[in-house]
Amino acid sequence: MNQEQFNDRNVSDDGYLKVDIADYPTTPWGRFKRVVDRTFKLELFVGLWVVLREMIKFDIHTVKYPEEKMPIGPRYRAVHEMKRLWESDTERCIGCGLCEKICISNCIKMDTKIDENSRKEVSEYTINLGRCIFCGYCAEVCPELAIVHGGEYENASDQREHFVDFAQMLTPIDTMKEGKQLEFEGFGAITPHEDERVKKTPLAY
Amino acid sequence: MIKFFIDSKEVTAKKGESILEVARREDIYIPTMCYLPKATAIASCRMCSIEVQGQEGFVLSCNTPPVEGINVITNSDSLYHERQNIMKLYNVNHPLQCGVCDKSGECDLQNKTLEFDVGEQDFAVRDQARKKKKWGIHTYDPALCILCEKCATVCNETVGNEALFIKPGGYKSHIEIDLSNCIQCGECISVCPVGAMASTDFKYTSNAWELDKVPSSCAHCSSACSLNYESKDGTIMRVTNESDFSSLCGAGRFGFDFENRVLNKDENAFNEAIESFKRAQNVVFSSFITNEEAYILNELKKKLGFNLVNEDARLFGEFMKNFSTTASESLYNATIDDLKISDFIISIGCSIESDNPMIKFAASQAVKNKKAWVASIAPVVEHDISNVVSQYINNEVGSEEAALAMITDTFIEDKASQQTFFDSLDLGYLSGESNISEEELDLLKTKFARKLNPILVIGEDVINHPRAKNIALLAGYLQKSELFKVIIVPPSTNTLGVSLICDLDKPQDGFSVGYNAPADFTLSAKGSGDLDMPALNQQEGTFVNIDKDLVVLNAAIKHHGYELNDIANALGVESENIIDYTSKLGFKTIEFDDLDNYYDNVGNAYRGYKIESKKNRKKATLDEVEELAEYNGSVVYARNPLRQFSSFTKDCKQLDAKLELVGSEQFALASKIKSGDHVKFSVDNVEFSRVFKLDKHMKGTVAYNPTFDMDLKSSGYRYNQVKLEVINE
Numbered sequence: 001m002n003q004e005q006f007n008d009r010n011v012s013d014d015g016y017l018k019v020d021i022a023d024y025p026t027t028p029w030g031r032f033k034r035v036v037d038r039t040f041k042l043e044l045f046v047g048l049w050v051v052l053r054e055m056i057k058f059d060i061h062t063v064k065y066p067e068e069k070m071p072i073g074p075r076y077r078a079v080h081e082m083k084r085l086w087e088s089d090t091e092r093c094i095g096c097g098l099c100e101k102i103c104i105s106n107c108i109k110m111d112t113k114i115d116e117n118s119r120k121e122v123s124e125y126t127i128n129l130g131r132c133i134f135c136g137y138c139a140e141v142c143p144e145l146a147i148v149h150g151g152e153y154e155n156a157s158d159q160r161e162h163f164v165d166f167a168q169m170l171t172p173i174d175t176m177k178e179g180k181q182l183e184f185e186g187f188g189a190i191t192p193h194e195d196e197r198v199k200k201t202p203l204a205y
Numbered sequence: 206m207i208k209f210f211i212d213s214k215e216v217t218a219k220k221g222e223s224i225l226e227v228a229r230r231e232d233i234y235i236p237t238m239c240y241l242p243k244a245t246a247i248a249s250c251r252m253c254s255i256e257v258q259g260q261e262g263f264v265l266s267c268n269t270p271p272v273e274g275i276n277v278i279t280n281s282d283s284l285y286h287e288r289q290n291i292m293k294l295y296n297v298n299h300p301l302q303c304g305v306c307d308k309s310g311e312c313d314l315q316n317k318t319l320e321f322d323v324g325e326q327d328f329a330v331r332d333q334a335r336k337k338k339k340w341g342i343h344t345y346d347p348a349l350c351i352l353c354e355k356c357a358t359v360c361n362e363t364v365g366n367e368a369l370f371i372k373p374g375g376y377k378s379h380i381e382i383d384l385s386n387c388i389q390c391g392e393c394i395s396v397c398p399v400g401a402m403a404s405t406d407f408k409y410t411s412n413a414w415e416l417d418k419v420p421s422s423c424a425h426c427s428s429a430c431s432l433n434y435e436s437k438d439g440t441i442m443r444v445t446n447e448s449d450f451s452s453l454c455g456a457g458r459f460g461f462d463f464e465n466r467v468l469n470k471d472e473n474a475f476n477e478a479i480e481s482f483k484r485a486q487n488v489v490f491s492s493f494i495t496n497e498e499a500y501i502l503n504e505l506k507k508k509l510g511f512n513l514v515n516e517d518a519r520l521f522g523e524f525m526k527n528f529s530t531t532a533s534e535s536l537y538n539a540t541i542d543d544l545k546i547s548d549f550i551i552s553i554g555c556s557i558e559s560d561n562p563m564i565k566f567a568a569s570q571a572v573k574n575k576k577a578w579v580a581s582i583a584p585v586v587e588h589d590i591s592n593v594v595s596q597y598i599n600n601e602v603g604s605e606e607a608a609l610a611m612i613t614d615t616f617i618e619d620k621a622s623q624q625t626f627f628d629s630l631d632l633g634y635l636s637g638e639s640n641i642s643e644e645e646l647d648l649l650k651t652k653f654a655r656k657l658n659p660i661l662v663i664g665e666d667v668i669n670h671p672r673a674k675n676i677a678l679l680a681g682y683l684q685k686s687e688l689f690k691v692i693i694v695p696p697s698t699n700t701l702g703v704s705l706i707c708d709l710d711k712p713q714d715g716f717s718v719g720y721n722a723p724a725d726f727t728l729s730a731k732g733s734g735d736l737d738m739p740a741l742n743q744q745e746g747t748f749v750n751i752d753k754d755l756v757v758l759n760a761a762i763k764h765h766g767y768e769l770n771d772i773a774n775a776l777g778v779e780s781e782n783i784i785d786y787t788s789k790l791g792f793k794t795i796e797f798d799d800l801d802n803y804y805d806n807v808g809n810a811y812r813g814y815k816i817e818s819k820k821n822r823k824k825a826t827l828d829e830v831e832e833l834a835e836y837n838g839s840v841v842y843a844r845n846p847l848r849q850f851s852s853f854t855k856d857c858k859q860l861d862a863k864l865e866l867v868g869s870e871q872f873a874l875a876s877k878i879k880s881g882d883h884v885k886f887s888v889d890n891v892e893f894s895r896v897f898k899l900d901k902h903m904k905g906t907v908a909y910n911p912t913f914d915m916d917l918k919s920s921g922y923r924y925n926q927v928k929l930e931v932i933n934e
Contacts, residue, residue, distance in 0.1 A: 095304075
């Protein structure tokens with residue numbers, strides 16, 4: 001497809017199936033005729049029959065939310081999750097502060113300190129979901145794949161403070177121990193051919 | 206002048222300038238890793254290599270002076286390749302921890318690695334386990350260290366401590382420390398291009414890009430060094446400086462948390478303050494004050510007619526007045542920068558080590574770079590700076606006048622103008638009384654030969670000396686004789702500024718209002734008085750520092766309470782902002798917002814403006830040297846330990862200093878006390894209670910008495926004979 005075709009936004013010309021719909025009546029006499037047709041030609045029962053037929057079939061397509069939920073794509077960007085390391089079950093977050101820096105709605109706030117092993121430790125981490133626009137920059141910039149977007153899209157709550165705490169975002173340790181932590185497959189995730197792309201440092205030993 | 210070309214652009218070099226310096230001056234970029242403009246070239250990184258047309262091989266631009274007519278090529282394919290390889294070598298086994306490293310975002314290694322596009326590594330060596338080390342206020346991570354040697358250079362040359370050194374061992378080389386020499390100034394942290402030297406307190410608390418930089422001036426001593434307060438969410442996290450060109454002492458770098466946190470305006474206290482001002486007989490204030498505030502106080506004095514009291518500045522002002530009658534100009538003529546390139550320094554009445562750290566830093570640079578002869582005339586021997594001081598001349602306590610008279614007599618050749626004074630000198634008597642021998646002066650005289658930039662440093666001891674007047678006349682006479690440049694160390698941060706702006710009085714009996722000084726009603730920036738005032742890192746204003754520069758102070762933290770300008774407005778001295786007074790101080794009519802505060806590419810400081818010295822046509826004759834008071838028994842010397850200056854530095858969490866009376870064994874014997882004793886004594890009617898600590902290196906019967914816990918330090922003579930009382934429980 002060349003560029004000209006791509007830019008041609010006049011979609012109505014071809015390639016579309018045109019439904020044979022009569023034009024809207026423009027005269028009062030035409031509108032009167034439409035009312036009479038709809039009332040007396042039993043068109044109403046056509047629709048009712050469709051509903052009845054589908055009901056009797058018991059093959060219902062409606063998702064009974066909130067009992068049922070649609071599966072969402074792995075790249076869906078909803079409430080953030082904090083992942084743990086597979087090797088040690090500890091947090092992946094190293095406290096580099098890049099998510100805080102890149103956040104365009106300024107909703108991430110973190111504090112770090114030196115811990116007893118003289119490593120950097122995240123002492124405070126919150127995301128204000130009331131401000132978050134779910135752009136995904138934080139997940140994209142994270143060098144450790146620690147902060148990712150999850151599938152939790154139900155943000156309704158009676159408390160503003162809900163869903164913003166580090167502990168709540170972090171994969172529960174039980175889930176981790178069971179090996180059920182799900183990796184994010186969206187932007188920034190490791191691709192299947194990652195090994196081939198990595199350039200190795202020469203080692204003298 | 207040497208004419209040559211850099212990238213075909215014609216440039217000229219001054220004598221002693223290196224190619225790199227010329228290039229920087231001409232805005233031509235040559236990458237460097239280890240180059241530190243304020244010190245001698247280290248030449249360890251080889252990044253600054255350049256080519257000279259027609260010559261084979263590379264030349265290091267940082268330590269090579271140009272030759273007439275050469276054409277220097279700063280960039281070529283082979284140079285790029287060379288520099289890229291250097292960066293690759295620096296990156297061998299450098300931990301890939303930029304995510305957690307404090308330096309990330311302001312790291313030279315990071316920048317140059319990206320600049321030279323080092324995406325992959327051709328070199329490798331077996332990595333080794335390297336332990337992090339904690340050295341008090343700084344931590345050292347040898348794994349991150351690139352061995353540029355900047356830290357060791359500043360420690361040895363700029364600061365003159367010789368604490369840091371390189372432990373050689375090929376790939377195992379690392380930095381080691383002799384902690385007993387370390388004064389915890391943090392210069393090494395500031396120059397480290399990577400995250401190897403880091404502040405223990407700051408470590409891992411925030412990233413470089415999160416901090417708001419506020420360029421300001423240090424509020425602790427009269428050097429008022431340039432610094433940047435770096436704050437995050439209303440808290441100062443650290444202090445940085447233009448480490449390429451300027452230095453900071455430990456108090457400046459780590460004593461930043463002296464702000465006065467006030468939540469709201471205390472109206473009752475404010476009204477009380479206004480009433481107090483109206484009925485005040487005296488308004489006492491300390492010299493930890495901006496020029497603008499001092500100006501306001503002076504205006505209030507004109508309006509309300511109280512006595513404006515600041516003994517420290519009054520004595521200094523008087524000293525300068527006397528000084529100017531013989532010097533024929535109102536100010537002394539040397540600066541700290543002059544001291545750095547001086548080759549002969551005599552200090553009198555100054556604790557070089559602790560009064561003003563920049564004096565010591567500068568003297569150290571003079572010794573290292575100019576082979577300067579540094580003579581310290583003081584009753585105490587400061588053994589910690591024995592690598593800076595070449596000659597200790599130990600005078601008797603109180604005999605500073607005699608000492609300076611003997612110096613004058615030794616150096617002045619043409620004695621005609623003050624013949625009566627020189628005739629009246631009884632050198633034998635003076636020598637006997639001051640305990641300065643002729644041999645010592647002869648040595649001084651011998652060392653003086655062929656020196657080009659001799660400087661006389663006048664310290665606080667003589668400014669508030671009983672015989673200050675004649676000392677000032679002598680110092681002025683020495684400046685006038687052009688034998689010496691003279692620098693007088695103002696005792697507190699803005700003593701010089703206050704003495705120039707305010708019309709000060711002697712204190713009288715009656716109700717007094719104090720500003721950072723104890724009084725009946727106290728305005729305090731310490732939070733301990735009746736009305737809270739902003740501390741010096743919370744307000745805008747200016748200082749006049751030891752270099753006679755009017756330097757800019759900016760607010761790093763908001764103050765939510767009242768400030769002096771509010772009080773002045775309520776009392777009828779009206780102005781919207783306190784900085785409106787900057788142009789009215791009586792120096793130059795430049796608005797506060799037009800004052801510069803930066804360093805240029807080559808390191809020239811553009812900080813405010815220089816206060817011009819005025820001509821003084823008065824003529825004065827030198828007084829006869831008076832008979833000397835005797836100081837026997839236990840003498841204490843009001844001298845703060847390093848990194849402590851005032852009650853503002855006292856509570857800074859990174860500046861720990863004990864309130865100890867430090868003395869020699871001789872002092873302990875004479876006073877019949879031993880190390881660890883609680884002693885009580887009084888100086889100028891102020892009672893001190895201190896723990897005595899024996900210092901084996903000290904000599905003589907003078908002990909150091911810290912005064913940084915006092916709200917307003919005494920402005921009497923700093924040596925005092927005391928009676929010690931042991932009060933052990």
